[in-house]
Amino acid sequence: MKTNPISQHGAAVALVQLLEEHPELSKHLTWSVPRTGPGLVGIVHDDGVRVLADCRRFLGGSVQVGREHESGGVVVRQHVLASVWRDVRVEILVSLPVTAEAVAA
Template sequence: MKTHASPQAGAATVLSQLLTEHPEVTGLTWTVDLLGVLHGEVHEEAGDGRIVDACAEILGGTAAHTILTRAGDRLGLAQLATTWRDVPVHVWASYPQAPAGGLR
């Protein structure tokens, strides 16, 4: 990656490359923070966070999946923290989980 005037410009360039080279990575909302970290996130109504696994295949790294329980509700969370083309990337998805022991 070329050196850019700001970390945000570098991350924006990498985001453009990612979306151009991998149009199958859809449904994520992408942002760039002040430090030039590229963030992708999605709150799914259904699913299992596979978009994060797909990003791990493209960007490298390993997606972590966990289930959070609060007041009887279960929420799945998939996360990936990696570096792609010298830019730090964090991707995560949240999605509903069936209660333990069966479906609702």
């Protein structure tokens, strides 16, 4: 019988449940289960404004906006949706061109 739970186990189970309930997320995000920090981290790769809005709709939480930086010749800001889902801290990260920010708010 195990006496020391694996810290990432709950996050991994939550990720399986999240993707079962919202399979479209596997098309737009890459997920990680870090050893420290939030339980789940999703990085949005495409259709950032829509995916971030969808995630906020069913995960709730709040979006924090980072500082401007340049990426591939485009000025972007990283947006972080922070939430809790099934008792697991979740962060969804997306870098959006500064011109698209008004749509994401």
